Amino acid sequence: MKTPIHSVVKIVAAIFILSSFNHIQAQAPVQPAGTAITEATPKGNSKISGIVLDSAANKGVEFASIALFSVADNKAIDGTTADEAGKFSITKVAPGSYKLLISFIGFKDRTISNIKIEKGKDIELGNIQLASSVQDLKEVTITGEKSLIEEKVDRLVFNAEKDITSKGGDASDLLRKVPMLSVDLDGNVSLRGSSNIKVLINNKPSTIIAANVADALKQIPADMIKSVEVITSPSAKYDAEGSGGIINIITKKNNLQGLTLNIDSGVGNRGTNLGLNGSYRKGKMGFTLGGFGRAFYNKATSVLDQTTFSGANSYLTHQTSTAKDRGLFGQYSLGWDYDLGKNQALSAGLRYGTRNFLQKQNLTINQFENDVLDGTSLRKVDRKDLSGTIDFNIDYIRTFKPQQEWSISTLYSRTGLTNNFNTDLLNESGAVSGKLKNENTNYNSEFTLQTDYQTPIGKNQLVEFGAKGIFRAVNSDYKYFTAGESGDFSLSPSNPSGTLNYNQNVAAGYVSYTLTTKNKYTFKAGTRYEYTSITADLGSAGKVSIPNYGNLVPSINISKSLSGSTTLKAAYNRRIQRPGIQQLNPNVNLANPQNISTGNPALSPELTDNFELALSTNVKKTYLNVSAFVRQTNNSITQVRMAVDTLQGAIVTTYENIGKQQAYGMNVFANVYLTSKWTVNGSLDILHSYLEGQTTSLEGTSVPVSNSGFNYGGRLMSQIALQQGWGVQAFGFYRGKEIQLQGTRTGFYMYSLGFKKDFANKKGSVGFAAENFLTKGVKFTSDLNSPQFVQTGQTQLYNRNFKITFNYSIGKMSFNAPKKKTKSVNNNDVIGGGDSQR
Structure with missing residues (x-):
């Protein structure tokens, strides 16, 4: 037919x-x-x-x-x-x-x-x-910049396939090189100074990303990333969450016929990885099977001094620690797709991700009262952060004519999280005098149903609309146990235990309109309405009163092609940011009794207005992108610290909706082709932040607090393609002082140098890379203060790394006509966890 x-x-x-x-x-x-x-x-x-x-x-x-x-x-x-x-x-x-x-x-x-x-x-x-017309890439002379950067009306696309030094690494290693992004040493990502972003993998979310973005990125091998989309002004089609924007990581795919198997591996003194990816396609049906595992090991030392005040007395806590970190991250996937006909396609996917992070820490705490030593405690802490995530999706798309299509997508995702620690309390002779154990088990499940329809109107207009429902449940069960120097653990009568049952349902609908004019303007405007209903309780402690809320979030993106190579863009959008499980979980972490942390299940969402102006152009062999932005957030979810009345010298860290955050800044990115085989690119980031909120005075009353300042950062990368398949790449990154509500955190730097040799048949390569090889590692400090306390911390991370990488592909493929892409669910609506700070 x-x-x-x-x-x-x-x-x-x-x-x-x-x-x-x-x-x-x-x-x-x-x-x-x-x-x-x-x-x-x-x-x-x-x-x-x-x-x-x-x-x-x-x-x-x-x-x-x-x-x-x-x-x-x-x-x-x-x-x-x-x-x-x-x-x-x-x-x-x-x-x-x-x-x-x-x-x-x-x-x-x-x-x-x-x-x-x-x-x-x-x-x-x-x-x-x-016969197929396949060109050898070495015969192509690059004269434009689209191979590295693509400009679209609502996003910037960074093509990452030719990176050398990230081979054997993970997604966080690669994201450090993407314009406008900043990745700290723990893998926490921020976009233009905001850590409230959403990370999607092939347009799909995962509950583990909602739980901890930094750890989720460690599960994705850099070798498998094709491109990174930085969506600074998401349209109405996307969930309203993610005040800073959206990062969409596109992994390598193909639509070839036949059977292939690709092996990627790397060995280094700080990490080892092995990946196997295979695909099979015959006729209308295709299968993909992939597995990736990465083990890493590192060590760090830290010093922390904090002084708390109570009336005329001062209490100084001096802490020193040494830590050894070991981790194992894995991701395994099975995909299936089938062309039902010339205008219909069906796909399904099953993915399992695992995280196994272990830390052994030796902690020494010296306590002084009015400069007189009051006591010393020694602790050995074993911390376990474990998770297992399973995602299953089924997607269907029907195409009626070019740009007219209807899709329906489903996603079920479930994550089991374990955040436990075991502590041995030691006396001055080093013998065990007591034990403390915290068991904290979490489950996060989601079911999503989504439908989208788009149709062209004439030759230059496009209308999109759709609806979406997300049904989310978060459960946490936490307990404390104590034991003597020997004997069995028993439930602690003095330390908190409890549960959190948190159910969140989101119903959303959107409409979006795109118009392209003859004088090269593109307008994309739309609005989205989301209604959120929440029920929460703390088990036997009773219900938590959290009101339901509805939000209307408009967006508009305008681009103008000034010439064949120059584009001007302007955008406005409103975003909301719901709290994530790390911010909500009321479990009290007492691994360090002087630095306690806990979540707040009564958090409300924050609202952010974003304005952006950007210019991109090609000048001969140079690509240049300049962007400026302004962002204001109300009801800001802010990390706050306060002294503990019942424990002298101790500070508790939690989250509150207590203030607002204003930020403005600019980003400049340039890529220069010095020759057809030698490129240099780099960027400069400038950000000014203003934060205001509340803190507690010595008398226990609430007092206003604010902080502001500039942050500078940048990166520089150069790649050279040499004779006989050799290539070299150098990279450097710097992130300046970070402004926080109650202080600052100093900046840090990273650099790397890598070499790669392609095999003669182009089916594989071997490489060598070194990171921070001129120094032992990176040192950074943080300074925090309030009327109740002053805290100074310093951490030395020994992350000097040398690694050898190897990859090889076997199998035979033949080109086939491109198959249809099925659409998939995008849940980009909760804050990722980790230790990211504003």
Whole structure:
């Protein structure tokens, strides 16, 4: 059955043929004025027919273009397109000598000469095979910048496939090189100074990303990342969450026929990884199977001094610690897709991610009262952060004609989280005097149902609308146990234990309109409404009163093409930010009795207004992007610290909706092709932050507090392609002082140098990379203060790293026509956890 899309494609193909005729006519001798081709072309009653086949797949080349030339004057006199099976025929051909030119995108042109037509006789050419036109990349001379950066009306796309030093690393290593992004030493990501962002993987969310972005990124191998989309002004189609924006990581995919297996591995003194990825496609069905594991090991030392005040007395706590970190991160996936027809596709995916982070810490705490030593305590702390996440999705899409499509997507995701610690309390001789254990088990599950529809209006307009429901449940069960120097653990009567049951349902609908004008303006405007209902309780402690709320979030993106290579963009959007599980979980972490942390289940969402202006241009061999932004957040979810009345010298850290945050800044990014094989690119980030909120005075009353200042950062990277498959890359990164509500955190730097050698058959490579190799590692400090306390901390992270990488691909693939993409669920609506700070 013919579908509308077939008619459209045939029309396009016919236009292509006519364009070819015009081009050929332009090269032919000029005809007498007023002479038309049809008048000069005699007609007959013969027919030329055949079947165009892909020489590798041995299947018909759909919509191949066939042009008929007269040998006498080399003029194109007729033409047609092949049908879905590659069959074609040209009728009413007059007697004479002819040749056929057969062409299609992705294949080499094929000419069939010496076709002689006799009166009343037909010619059957049979099977005509076309060979794929695959170019060797070393023959291509790069003259533009689109291979590295792509500008779209609402996002910037960073193509990351040629990175060298990130091989053997994870997604956080690669994201450090993306314009406008900043990644700290723990892997926490911020966009233009805001850590309230959403991270998607191939447009899909995961509950583990909602729980901890930094750890989720460690599960994604850098080798498998194709591009990173930085969406600074999300349209109404996206969830309203993520006040700073959205980061969408696109992994490498293919639509080839056959069987392949790819091996990626790396060995280093700070980390080892192994990845296996395979794909199989035959006909309309395809399968992918992948697995990736990464083990890392590191050590750090830290010093922390904090002074608390109570009346006329002061209490100083001096802490020193040494820690050894070990982690194992893995991700395993199974994918399936099937082309139901020319205009329908179905896909499903199953993904499992695991995180196993272990830390052994030796902690010494000296306590002073009015500068007199009051006591010393020694602790050995074993901390375990474990998780297992399973995601399952089914997606369906129906295409009616180009840009008109309807999709329905489902996603079920469940994560089990374990955050436990075991502490041995030691006396001055080093013997165990007591034990403390915290068991904190969390479950986070989501079910999402989403439908989207889009349709063009005329040639320059597009309307999109859709609806979405998210049903989310978070459960936490935490207990404290104590024991003597020997014996069994028993439930602690003095330390808190309890549960959190948190259910959140989100119903959303949106409409978006895109208009492209003749004078090269593009307008994309829309609005989204989200209604959130919440029920929460603390088990036997009773319910938590959290009101339901609805939010209308408009957005508008405007771009103007000033010339062929210059684009100006302006945008406004409103975003909301719901708290994540790390902010909500009321479990009290007492691993360090002088630095206690806990969540707040009564947190409300925050609202942010974003304004942006950006200019991108190509000047000869240089690509330049300059952007400026302003952001204001009300009801800001802010990390706050206060002294503990019942425990002298102790500070508790939690989260509150207590203030507002204002930020403005700019980002400059440039990429220069010094030669066709040598590129240099870098960026400069400038951010000014103003934060205000509340803190507690010595008398226990609430007092206003504010802080402001500039933050500077930048990065520089250079790549050179050498002879015989060799390549070298150097990278450097710096992030300046970070402004926090109650103080500052000093900046840090990272740098790396890498070499890579491609094998002669281009099926693999071996490489070497070194990071922070001139120093032992990175040192940074933090300074916090309030009327109740003053705190100064210093951490030395020994992250000097040397690694060897290896990858190899086996299997044979053949090119096939691109298959349809199915749409998938995007849940980008909760804050990621970790230790990220504003």
